[in-house]
Amino acid sequence: MPSKAIQDALETARLPQINTELPGPKAREIVDRDAKYVSPSYTRTYPLAVKRGRGAIVEDADGNLFLDFNAGVAVCATGHSHPKVVQAIKKQVDDFIHISGTDYYYPHLPALAERLSRLAPGDFDKRAHFGNSGAEAVEGAVKLAMYSTRRQKLIGFFGAFHGRTLGALSLTGSKAKQRAGFGRQALDVTHVPYANCYRCPYNLTQATCGAFESKGPHCARVIEELLFKTTVPAEECAAIIVEPVQGEGGYLVPPASFLQTIRDIADRYDVRVIADEVQSGMGRTGRMFASEHFDLVPDIISIAKGIASGLPLGATVARSELMNWEPGAHASTFGGNPVAISASLATIELLEDGLIHNAAAMGDYLLEGLRELERKHEMIGDVRGKGLMIGIELVRDRKTKEPAASERDMVEIECFKRGLIIQGCGSSTVRLSPPLVIDREQCDFALKTLDEALTAVAGK
Ligand SMILES: Cc1ncc(COP(=O)(O)O)c(C=O)c1O
DSSP states (O other), X not given: OOHHHHHXXXXXXXXXXXXXXXXXXXXXXXHHHHHHHSOTTSOOSSOOOXXXXXXXXXXXXXXXXXXXXXHHHHTOTTOXXXXXXXXXXXXXXXXXXXXXXXXXXXXXXXXXXXHHHHHSSSSSOEEEEEESSHHHHHHHHHHHHHHHHTOOEEEEETTOOOOSSHHHHHHOOSOGGGTTTSOSOSSOEEEEOOOOSTTXXXXXXXXTSSTTSTTOOHHHHHHHHTGXXXXXXXXXXXXXXXXXXXXXXXXXXXXXXXXXXXXXXXXXXXXXXXXXXXXXXXXXXXXXXXXXXXXXXXXXXXXXXXXXXXXXXXXXXXXXXXXXXXXXXXXXXXXXXXXXXXXXXXXXXXXXXXXXXXXXXXXXXXXXXXXXXXXXXXXXXXXXXXXXXXXXXXXXXXXXXXXXXXXXXXXXXXXXXXXXXXXXXXXXXXXXXXXXXOOHHHHHHHHHHHHHHHHHHHTO
16 A cells, blocks of 8 residues: 555544554564564563554554554553644654753643642642653652651552562562562562452452441451551551552452542551552543542552653652652652653643543443443453453353453454454453543444454354
């Protein structure tokens, strides 16, 4: 196809167009060169080599068009290269690219900090520290909790993903291979099971675990009833860090009482609650922050991914009186780069102008369609989610709930072959985390493709 025609196709396409075998010759060349020169620690399930993107469509190196239901791992909230975001970036690049907020002033830092202060849960003043990634946003939160309490112990959850830098890795409780080879952990973290009501780690149900009672669910109460009495003296505990919807661990939606009980326990012992909203924040769940679904008001909140439509930016937002550390206590040369902040301000405008609303509406639409697929496909054990953060857990047997891990990877590949980009999370969950710009036609295509992919994998 001549390149002009490809360009036009990308600009106007709503659905995939696959014209070559996959990977095509150019994508194959990129994949081969990558294998030779790039760190093999990255995890790729299939060979998508991207050249350009618009909205929810990405074009690969060979001119094939894909419908992106992953958004660069829940990052491109406003879609690929949204014109308003591109315009904001271009303008800022013309003005200046970098000066470093660690040592100088520029209007972008207070502008975004003020926006985040108003948007983050909690009717009180907040301050923001800026970094460049999710891991940095988490590390900033943990450092602040430690600094403000002068305590060192931390509580996290199995299945949690908080990043791979050494501090964040101590908090991550997701996969052994993320820790293997790196020896002892940098931070003193104790993990407990997350509220996974599909596979309750304590073999309870919401009716029996206390989720509907004022005492709260067992999985939250163990912090006070077990940890504080055994391995984590409350007076040495700085923070409990929790994803309001657990991401990499399987897109798990907890009962509201799980998070509220954590909040209550933390309040009783002056422990900080850190909400890691790196994946669940910035409109993805149909609210600006997932915490809002559960009436959770964290002390500190970590934000990244969707905050700047793809430019690297992370933020740690906390109560103003909590974020009162001394100059020099924490900073980063690139953190809060003006180009990234300009992209972020444009992103927030778009989110508030309708994308959050669209995420809620399209999320409901997808969940309805997926529940129909659940009735048809035995392999679907559970469908769950909020807004456009949706998990489809695959099992080999609905009774034993044996995870269908290899089948999940095969479903991903079958979708890729049909032009739909999805990704896994947890041990056998398909995650849907599309850009928040998707429409019904695109949801219908995704549902049809998942239906075909599940049929194909079940027949193998
Ligand atoms: C909840 C959560 N926290 C932290 C991170 C780490 O973010 P980054 O990869 O930008 O360091 C991730 C990344 O997936 C995440 O999902």
